[in-house]
Amino acid sequence: RDRLRIELAHAGAPVANAELLTGPFTALPRPAPFTADPASRHFPEPRELLPHAPPMRLLAAIREWTPRGLRGTGLVPAACALATGGAAPALAAVEAAAQAAAAWEALMRRQEGGDASPRIGYLVGLRDVTLCRASLPAECEFTVAAELEEVSLPLTRYRIEAALDGTTVAKGSIATYLAGPAP
Numbered sequence: 001r002d003r004l005r006i007e008l009a010h011a012g013a014p015v016a017n018a019e020l021l022t023g024p025f026t027a028l029p030r031p032a033p034f035t036a037d038p039a040s041r042h043f044p045e046p047r048e049l050l051p052h053a054p055p056m057r058l059l060a061a062i063r064e065w066t067p068r069g070l071r072g073t074g075l076v077p078a079a080c081a082l083a084t085g086g087a088a089p090a091l092a093a094v095e096a097a098a099q100a101a102a103a104w105e106a107l108m109r110r111q112e113g114g115d116a117s118p119r120i121g122y123l124v125g126l127r128d129v130t131l132c133r134a135s136l137p138a139e140c141e142f143t144v145a146a147e148l149e150e151v152s153l154p155l156t157r158y159r160i161e162a163a164l165d166g167t168t169v170a171k172g173s174i175a176t177y178l179a180g181p182a183p
Contacts, residue, residue, distance in 0.1 A: 046072075049106035050099055051118035055079040058096035059103055060141065067111075069147030070104035074162060076138050083138040090131040093142065093162035093170040098123045101146035101158045101176055120179045124155070129172030136169060146174075154178045
C-alpha cells in the first residue's frame with residue numbers, strides 16, 4: 001500500500017495531520033438502513049439548514065431522520081470545484097456526510113424549539129475512514145448517512161457512510177466543530 005502523510009504546522013507547532021493509504025479499492029457491504037420515525041417524513045430543503053451554497057452544497061435531499069442520525073441523497077454538481085472531467089474524488093462523499101451531520105444538528109435544534117438556521121461548522125477530524133473507490137461520478141445521486149457517536153460541545157463525532165448503487169464509497173468517523181450562526 002502507498003501512504004501519503006500530510007502535516008500542517010503553524011509557527012513550528014503541529015496543528016493537524018493525516019495519513020492516506022491508497023488501493024486496492026474493495027467494495028464493502030451496503031450499510032444497514034436507519035429506522036426512521038414515521039412522523040418525520042417532511043423535511044426542509046438542505047438549503048434551509050446548511051450554510052453551503054451551490055455548487056458546494058453536496059447534500060441534495062434528506063430522506064430519513066432519527067434522534068440519532070440522518071440519511072439523505074448526495075450529489076456532486078459538475079460545476080463543483082471538486083469535480084473535474086465528470087468525476088470528483090471519493091473524499092467528496094465524506095464532505096457530503098459532514099453536511100448530513102450539519103443538517104441533522106439543525107433538525108435537532110428545530111425539534112428542541114431552537115434556531116434551525118444554518119450554522120458555521122468545521123470538519124476537524126477523520127478517523128478510520130475507508131474510501132472504497134477512487135472517485136464518484138458528477139451529477140450522480142448517492143446515499144449518504146451520518147449517525148451520532150459522541151457529543152462534547154462544541155465537538156461532535158459521527159459515524160458516516162456513503163454508497164453508490166448499493167456499494168460502499170466511504171465509511172468511518174468524522175469530528176465536527178460547531179462555531180456559530182452563518183453570516
